[in-house]
Amino acid sequence: xxxxxxxxxxxxxxxxxYLLLSGGVREGxxxxxxxxxxxxxxxxxxxxxxxxxxxxxxxxxxxxxxxxDMRHSALCHSWLSLRLFDExxxxxxxxxxxxxxxxxxxxxxxxxxxxxxxxxYDSISIVLSEIxxxxxxxxxxxxxxxxxxxxxxxxxxxxxSRMLYDIVPVVSFKGWPAVAQxxxxxxxxxxxxxxxxxxxxxxxxxxxxxxKGKKDNEWRxxxxxSEVQLKKCISSSLMQAYQACKAIIIKLxxxxxAISPYHLRSMMLWACDRxxxxxxxxxxxxxxxxLGLIDDLQHCLVNKMCPNYFIPQCNMLEHLSEETVMLHARxxxxxxxxxxxxxxxxxxxVKAANRLTLELxxxxxxxxxxxxxxxxxxPNQPDDRLAKKLQQLVTENPGKSIxxxxxxxxxxxxxxxxxxxxx
Numbered sequence: 001x002x003x004x005x006x007x008x009x010x011x012x013x014x015x016x017x018y019l020l021l022s023g024g025v026r027e028g029x030x031x032x033x034x035x036x037x038x039x040x041x042x043x044x045x046x047x048x049x050x051x052x053x054x055x056x057x058x059x060x061x062x063x064x065x066x067x068x069d070m071r072h073s074a075l076c077h078s079w080l081s082l083r084l085f086d087e088x089x090x091x092x093x094x095x096x097x098x099x100x101x102x103x104x105x106x107x108x109x110x111x112x113x114x115x116x117x118x119x120x121y122d123s124i125s126i127v128l129s130e131i132x133x134x135x136x137x138x139x140x141x142x143x144x145x146x147x148x149x150x151x152x153x154x155x156x157x158x159x160x161s162r163m164l165y166d167i168v169p170v171v172s173f174k175g176w177p178a179v180a181q182x183x184x185x186x187x188x189x190x191x192x193x194x195x196x197x198x199x200x201x202x203x204x205x206x207x208x209x210x211x212k213g214k215k216d217n218e219w220r221x222x223x224x225x226s227e228v229q230l231k232k233c234i235s236s237s238l239m240q241a242y243q244a245c246k247a248i249i250i251k252l253x254x255x256x257x258a259i260s261p262y263h264l265r266s267m268m269l270w271a272c273d274r275x276x277x278x279x280x281x282x283x284x285x286x287x288x289x290x291l292g293l294i295d296d297l298q299h300c301l302v303n304k305m306c307p308n309y310f311i312p313q314c315n316m317l318e319h320l321s322e323e324t325v326m327l328h329a330r331x332x333x334x335x336x337x338x339x340x341x342x343x344x345x346x347x348x349x350v351k352a353a354n355r356l357t358l359e360l361x362x363x364x365x366x367x368x369x370x371x372x373x374x375x376x377x378x379p380n381q382p383d384d385r386l387a388k389k390l391q392q393l394v395t396e397n398p399g400k401s402i403x404x405x406x407x408x409x410x411x412x413x414x415x416x417x418x419x420x421x422x423x
Contacts, residue, residue, distance in 0.1 A: 002054060004127040011092055011119070013058040017172065019204075019225060024049035025151055025166040028246070028261020030224050032168070032208045035257045036149030043353030043360075045144075046155055046164035053204060053224065055172035056116050057093075060202075069110075070179070072217070074210035075314035079217045080111040080171060095119070098216050110217050111171065113207030117150035120169045124152055150207035160360070170222070171205040177221060180310045189272040189280075190233040198229045211319035223310045227265075234272060235280050241289035242268050247346035248335060249297065253328050258320055259297065266316070267296045269309040294339060298332050301325055 006012040023029040026037060029051050040046060057080075067081035082090050082097060083106075090097075090109055096116045097109040128142055141157035152167045176184070180203075190199065203226070205219035231239075246261050253259040271292065272280060279285070300306040300317060304325060308314040335342045 001124065001127055001131065004130070005120075005123045008123050008126065009092075011056065011096075011123075013055060016055055016058060018055075019053040019228075021051040021053070021224065021228070023051065024153075024164055025051050025168070026261075028250075028263075028265050030168065030206060031220060031222055031260075031262045032151065032206060033149065034254075034260055037151065038146060038148055038153070040153070040155075040164060041353065042350075043356035046162045047357050048161065049164040049166070051166045051168065053168050053170045053172075053206075054120075055204075056096075056120070056169045057111065057171045059171065060174040068177070073213055075179070076221050076308055076311050076316075077210045077213055077218050078205065078221065080205060080219060082109040082111055083107075111219075112216050113150055113169075113205075113209070113219050114216050116169050117147070117152075117207055120167075121147040121152050124154075124167070128154075168206060170207070171219065172202065173204065174202050176200040177203060179221070180223075183310050183312065187273075189277065190230055193233045194229055199226050201225060201229075221311070226310070230269065234268070235283075237283055237286040238268065238272070238280055238289050240286045241293060244286070244290050244343055244346070245293045245297075247350065248339070248342045249294070249332065252331055252335065252342075256324050256327070258317075258324050258328050259301070263300070263306050263316060264293065264297065266306060266309045267293060267300065270307070271296065290343075291336075291339065294332065294336050298329060298336065301329050301332065 002012065002016070002018070006014065006016070021029045024040075025032050026034060026040070027049065030053070040049075042049070067084055069079040069081050070077070072079055082093065093111065094109065096112055096119050098112050098115070100108045100110065102108065125145060128145060131139070132142060140163070142154065143157050143162060144153070144155040146153045148166075150169070154165045154167060156163045156165065184196065184200065204222040204224060206222040206224075208220040209215050209218035210220075242264065246264055249259070249264070250261055271289075280289075282288075301320075302325065304317045304320050305315055306317040308316055
């Protein structure tokens with residue numbers, strides 16, 4: 001499909017490099033705004049989900065001029081000027097740019113995330129229409145195509161399974177941005193496990209703007225490629241705690257918009273930097289880690305402070321109102337007072353989605369394609385043993401916090417609490 005999009009108007013690079021991530025945008029695999037996304041439910045709408053980053057521009061040549069213009073943007077965001085590019089590139093993408101005329105007569109072309117997303121959706125729609133006119137045997141069935149903000153969501157029927165692909169047009173870079181250089185000077189949990197070259201092999205601009213930014217011009221820096229490498233260094237018990245925490249709190253805290261799964265992922269990476277490696281390597285500490293993530297999340301909320309892992313001077317929660325903070329802090333306090341019950345509820349939701357998936361597969365096909373999220377198969381799914389361990393920890397440690405603060409420079413102050421409830 002993407003090959004046919006490239007042939008439409010030759011805008012996409014001929015030799016492109018896609019990044020396919022397990023989990024959809026709603027799962028927090030990329031730092032994108034979720035408020036514009038339609039709600040899809042596992043089991044009801046899809047069985048497996050992925051995110052596909054598709055470079056519209058691939059700036060991998062060291063001799064290529066790159067003009068990241070951060071003068072108008074909040075930290076971790078940028079405009080992208082094409083004014084130093086060759087005439088061919090400007091001519092090709094002019095209809096996807098906002099144009100700014102300067103007093104001196106010069107014209108500047110800024111690559112527009114919204115216009116690129118509009119072009120991409122239109123191109124994909126044309127191509128899929130052509131594909132559906134001449135269906136070929138074995139081709140996946142296109143069940144849904146929707147534009148959600150700057151993301152194109154496609155659900156494909158493959159046998160009796162339904163695959164959700166969130167396709168994101170991006171700008172791809174080799175190397176590392178100057179704004180994140182200081183991060184490389186610090187000590188990190190992955191030191192000695194993977195090379196610096198693997199971590200800083202490239203970054204992206206994704207189509208998302210800051211809280212007060214201009215949607216038509218502003219892109220967000222994304223280090224998704226680096227995060228894939230860092231994930232290799234995270235213990236399985238911490239990943240289990242992360243998945244469980246995400247299952248518990250994401251729907252609970254989704255309205256009004258405040259906390260996304262990506263914030264939780266950032267807190268997990270900070271915890272890896274902060275805590276001793278031998279502690280994080282404990283195989284039976286998933287419950288400890290889960291309580292720690294909940295406490296860190298509460299601390300971040302109350303202080304309206306969640307630093308971006310790669311650009312720590314960028315606070316991803318500074319725009320939250322006091323009203324929103326207190327509303328979510330109260331919700332999180334109820335989770336922290338009885339995390340086992342909330343985890344069991346999340347597990348039941350997963351099992352219900354699995355049963356629905358299996359039922360739909362039985363109706364749609366006699367072939368025995370296994371459910372991608374079957375009850376016994378996914379090591380990342382929270383299970384009841386973790387819930388029981390949680391209950392034991394909470395009972396044995398009344399009113400005590402299991403974690404330390406997200407701030408690596410200050411682990412001295414206790415969490416503040418009222419009547420043994422955490423805030």
